[in-house]
Amino acid sequence: MKDCNGRDALDCLLSPRSIAIVGVSSDFNKLNGRVMKFLLEKGYNGKIFPVNPKYEEVGGHRCFAAIGDIGEAPELAVISVPAKVVPEQLEAAGKAGVRAVIVFSSGFGEMGEEGLEKERQVVEIARRHGMRLCGPNTLGVINAFEGAFATFTQYGMGSTNPGPVGFVTQSGAFGTAIAALARKRGLGLGYFANTGNETDVTFADCLGRIVEDPRITTLAGYIEGITDGPGFVSVARRAMELGKPLVVTKVGRTASGARAASSHTGALAGEDAVFDGIARQHGVIRARNEEHMLDIVDMSTTTACPAGRGVGIVTQSGGAGVLMSDRAEEVGLNVPQLSEETVARLRDILPAFGAAGNPVDVTAQFIADPSMLKESVKAVLDDPNVHVAAVWLQLMDGFVDTLTRTFRELKEETDKPFVVSWVAAPEEGLRALRELGICALRGAEPTIDAIAALVDWEEARQARLADTAAPSDPPALPAPGPGFVPTEKSVSLLHDAGVPVARVGLATTCEQAIEHAERIGWPVALKIESPDILHKTEIGGVEIGLKDAESLRAAYERITGRAAKAAPQARIDGVIVQEMGSGTVEMVIGLRRDPGFGPVVMVGMGGILIEVQKDVVFNRAPVTEAEASRMLDKLKGKVMLDGVRGAPPVDRAALCRMISAVSRFGAASADWLEELDLNPVLAGPDGVIAVDCLLISEN
Template sequence: MTYANPDRRETISRLLNPKSIAVIGASSDFGKVNGRPLKHLIEKGYAGRILPVNPKYEEIAGLVCYPSIEALPEAADLAIIALPAAHVCDCVEKLGRKGIRTAVIFSSGFGEMGDEGKVLEKRLAETAKAARVILLGPNCLGFVNAFDNVYATFSQYADGETGAGPIAFVTQSGAFGTAIAALVRQRGLGLGYFLNTGNQADLSFAELMMAIVEDPRIKVAAGYLEGITDGDALVRLARKCQELGKPLILTKVGRMSSGARAAASHTGALAVSDAVFDAVVRQYGVLRARNEEQMLDMLEVFCQPRRACGSGLGIATQSGGAGVMMADRAEEVGLTVPELGAATQARLAAVMPAFGAAGNPVDVTGQFVARPELLTESVVSLLDDPDIDVAIVWLQLMTAHVEPLLGIFREIQQRTVKPFLVCWVAAPDAAIKGLRAADIPVYTAGERAVEAAAALARYGMQRKTSEDAVSPSGSPACPGTTGSGMQPTVEASSWLREAGIPMAHARLAESEDHAVALWRDSARPVALKIESPDIPHKTEIDGVILNIDDEAGIRSGYRALIERARTAMPDARLSGVLVQEMAEGHVELVIGVQRDPVFGMIVMVGFGGILVEVLKDVTFRRAPFDRSEAYSMLDDLRMSRILDGVRGKPAVDREAISLLLFRLSHWAAAMEPRLSELDLNPVLVGEAGPSVVDCVMILEE
């Protein structure tokens, strides 16, 4: 919950780098939660004024202790509140009267405690809004700004060495976030900022990260999420990171929690929360880590300054088996292991022993111990190849050769400009420390190194997404006065057709005679389909009859569909039977739109038909998007090669499909206030392009 404040951004900046800090409820016992921030601030050399507040003490650790907020000699830039939950609202109100505009609330006993706590948390948020106090928390560990020695925290992380580094880390979990911070420290990477959001009664993950990612000392941002409620804020953050050229790496739990609900459309059933989250963050250039270790692997590769411009991976190894394993994993994660150019192979052959391999992977064997130039020249040649964008060097043990090898890697670094990673299995500690000191990422397992290289490649190839892309000509058709619920197929198809969506022509027959007349008028074979606002999936009641081209078939088909509907769903309202010209196409897609509660209008495309919810070969994007993004959706599908023609079938026009998706995304964005779900299934695609055969549209007032 945030409130409108014209100087909010400046106030948040003051929170993160305060010139004075009041500790409300301070204790002289530095082992307690309310004593630890004082300990950290004093021991870590905070340069600003520290103002303890507690009527029990006259001084703490040589600092004057004030009996109340009112007695403070100044309005501190930041207040740390370490009081029982019942006293926090009153405290925030007093802070506002004193002119203190920011507070970190350690106190628990709020929304995390159930309904009663949620009521208290709502009261806290309302009190802060009235008092014009910006809150971090409650129920949080606070934060560390290591650049400026601000330790507004009781976290164990602050007990150890917390030298500032290029990483900004914001976490929604206190304990797990502390564990991740400790792992960062173990790797010697360095956190410039460590922030725990707590219950987010005011400041949210995205707003906090937005405030610190602009710091020029920060090179990469990382976050741990347990949930997200403001998709727009996360998208704005992702765009800002793209604009600044700073990777944003997120780990979000709940990947396998479907969150699925009963939905009238296939899109609604498939657009589960995590699948949508994953697709949207990728759309806006965010890198997602499966767990804390993968996050650390990604952070390590992005803490070094070099970036990859493509997906070509070069591998140099002293073990042929390790090279094959890494090449296999590279293909699985979207990297290519290209054949080296003739010039590169000639360079390698000039230094390679007869029993080595000058392909890719390059097997330099253990001979480089006797001939260090073998490893140096092999890796330099590999990185000079125009088809190689990033390289991995694999070796193991070499305990007696650490210093010479560190010298080799430093020389390689001096002679090249492309990124390279070292995978050193069973590496001595001195080797790991030496490589990291030289800004060379080092991993102890091959697959981890490959996955880090893949993250580097994905980031390098990401295109900045822009919602400012040119919209389709004309304004999307937006029904204004129709009621809620499933819309009549003829009307829904008409609106979509006006938006440029290729809808198969269909008309509603309210009697046998009318159906016959419509068939005669079409002068071609038709399909008959039951039409009812209560039957979204016609095939489930056998409510479709295809390819009829005679009067008897039309009449008997009409009667059969009405009878089937009445038998299967006696209470369904029957509007009649649709008479639709037969469409052609050898590829069947499903395309749809779902209004997601977090990210808004989400467009889906996948391989369709009756097996869509079994195959689940679908992908999502947040609307609106441009033609290039639409085209990339087709590449995401596991079976995308079907579009290029298989088993004698011709290829279909990907550009025509992407145009449909592009137009639909802009229409859906314009319809966000009213459109709940849209299901276009099947969409038949043939040599003439796509044709939408069936449509389920659900609107809300």
């Protein structure tokens, strides 16, 4: 939404040309005095309008009794008043033509039903006036490039030099802590935004605008829950297009509560599992915690992405080299054997007691001859199998100038990236390397982890850019009716969507079942059909490999008898006669409608132990066949697809086509689908086929 000057409301929030401070205090030590204090101290050059009937002026600026008295429409209004008077101040701001508002006040949705009612009231006012609302219960936003500090966060009290990082957080206090840690590392935040209760402006809204700023090269975020999944995906895609890494820490890795689910897909589709898969799908770097996040951010702002997974390790400690090598292999990096030429070159550089393999141990001898370190790193980087070098040091308080000069020369004389792991480093050393644009992290494993994150991101980005066959949303499918969708109907819908599913027929008598078997072709499987018995095997409601009418008659009696005994109140629609499939590997493919992201597709290793092994991957639907292949690559059991113990490899292309077809079906049925479970899907060298399906419709 834009005003008459063409300014979007989100631009007015994140880059305001004028700010009204409603409820301002002349005491800059108070929370409602900090916005004025920061704007004056940080050099904001836009218009400032203090609003409070108690004062004639604040901070050398005329103070207005009400926002409507200003005589022009401020682009942004910061409302710092008690919750009970927020609605009337919002109403006044809307009538004054304000484009965006920040509400600091707490006492809304976080306080229960009464607070939720207040929250609904302020949202209605903002929407009625076409204002974008950040908050309530927020610390506000900072645009450090322009000195626009519309916040009361303690982070604003120190040095806040702008830098290439845009940071958005759903937590005020923890977000402030992360910002303070970033400052301590010398990382400049160009933007800081806290979205508070996210009644209107979301995490994705803020990042979506920040990513477009050419001064920002890296995005970072702290997430507690996704309120706008499609928006988050859109931001991730845009960041990847622009080559800007997006690093997030999301809490809630464990199950937040039991979810009623009818299928394996539903049972496994926890919020975190879904987020994790979608994050990988769209190149989002997921950090374990705030320190890990800042390690990756630090490296991404200083270091070019390596062109491959080969890491050359140069240390002054053999033990540190082993530690880094172990960690590199754990996170999927390679520690390649150096070429004979590289080893020979290193032997000419190192003392006789140094190690010329990979890792390279230059020993403490390099202190006497600093060129030894530089030439060793150059030799390692020149090796064709090495894409990035990691240099490990400790202490060296008396050699900061020497090391600074060495690393400056090294940067000038090499093309491939290198990073420094400097344990117990002197502060002046870290500052000197940052000024040179060289990443120096605090330890061996953090350094390797950050390298792996950048390598993974670059590979994901290249794969995304190469995947030109982006799927379009298919036309919507009509809802089949609420609850359990009969097997015949489910199979028909899936066949129409291009999903290979074994042929079926519904029989209400034994003779009718035999007729279906003759039509389908022996052998067949027999399954009880009931909307009240979704897990048929648990009550003995499935028999397979029936080769003739006699075996089918016996199986029919056993199955119906078991169902009557195990579930006497169940509605029995008959039995399903199903074509027998074949394959060498059991897979599972499923769909689930996620409350944040919409339809998601799951693929994993199937069978009866699926919920124990949990070897599954989620992506947002629809996916291309190339994306489906990348999903398979993330499975721990992916080696099974290549054939083990003499078994032939499965038709991977056919499996990818099937995953993509299922995902398109999920997108087409997004308005009504609750869950789909295809388990098992039999994959073999001659193709793939689903031999059991469970489809649940919400309406």
